[in-house]
Amino acid sequence: MRTITIDEAPRFVGEEVTVRGWLYNKRSSGKILFLQVRDGTGVIQGVLSEPDSSPSLFADADRLNRESSLIVTGVLHEDHRAPGGCELQIKDITVVQEPTDPFPIELKEHTPGFLMDHRHLWMRTGRQVPILRIRDTVFRAVRDFFHRRGFVATEAPILTGTSVEGTTTLFEVDYFGEKAYLTQSGQLYLEATAMALGKVYWIGPVFRAEKSKTRKHLTEFWMAEAEMAYYDYADNNRLQEELIAYIVGAAVAERKQELDLLKRDTEKLLEEVSLPFPRVDYADAIKLLQEAGHEVSFGDDFGAPHEVTLGEHFRKPVFIERFPVSMKPFYMKRDPSEQSRVLAADLIAPEGYGELIGGSQRVDTLEELSAQLKERHLPSEPYEWYLDLRRYGSVPHSGFGLGMARTIAWICGVPHIRETIPFARQLNRLYP
């Protein structure tokens, strides 16, 4: 007799096996008892009927409450009446622990606030398990993609003395009496690392003290960032679309069952990521939005409704290219053919999931970088080390940052990114 995980069950039909997990739900009908047992890999139905099992086993099982931890032994049978088509005829149950109180998360409706207060328990139920398993696949796919292309995995510091962008959205911490900040992006550090290693990436947490309260924002979220020496603007965008197509392909290939549980249309997903992705000049995107009835003009950033319109129009991720200089940070390289624009592109997700990627070619000369710092009234002193990268063997280089939670939300088809991370950090939510 062997111990198996529930996702392996179909391979062991006819055999006696042991499953270790928790009681997800229980239904009884007089002399027959159905125990839904979950173990993190899936849910399987266990069956007990009184004439076929000992009265004491039946009575003990009948008393169990949801989320009792159990070790269950029985014989696997195919049965079309069982969810999943396979069930366990139970011979023995070892109760590891019985809950001291009724499990707070019912299988009926709850409000988001209640669920988030009980996130540590909510994550055991329903859609949360498949979402978190898909998250795992997406993280692994990102690492596979970069590894296969010769990128070196690296790290950026979480505690920083400099800010990449403004200081208003930084979390400040006390660092032995000095001010330090939680990083908003590893980019500047990755640029340094790329000059040492060529092509680098990391997946790390970043922090934004924005008082945003939307379905697309967290104060702590994970970003996959890449930085490539000798990559120009076009190389950068090509890499990004290939990455996105790779991730979605991996998720559909490895997590079809979970995506089906989430009722995600995987055909549609795969169609969306067929290459290449459309590229639209910022000015043309503004025109397109104006024609669709939006009140935007050149120089405006896109809001959520604009991103929805762009998604509906292209039905694919779409690059918005060459933003006006004023809209973007100091480290982006200007377009040589039009000095008022930068060689930067945002990749907007379809279906209203917002901006997935922000990327650009970086400024690579000392003169231009110093000028742009000055233009934005930024002190050069904290950036001296960054300026050094342009003093010693500077090369054209590019990079981007991919928001993991938004990517996962889009792949899963879930409306709110708080469900795509085990413990979301939001405005007014630091617990559990």
Added chain:
RNA sequence: UCCUCGGUAGCUCAAUUGGUAGAGCGCUCGGCUGUUAACCGAAUGGUUGGAGGUUCGAGUCCUCCCCGAGGAGCCA
């Protein structure tokens, strides 16, 4: 920071014009041999978010505060 909606039993929600706070689910007990968020019956369960005010009388009206949800701005 701003806008909108909300806060009533452990959970999800009702409560007519200001007039006796109620249901479903969960827990508990009972019934049922194929359930699929099982079903049927019974019982349990309340400082109506907080403070103040108006009134003979406030869950309901007014003021302030707290909390939650959705959105805007900002961003990935």
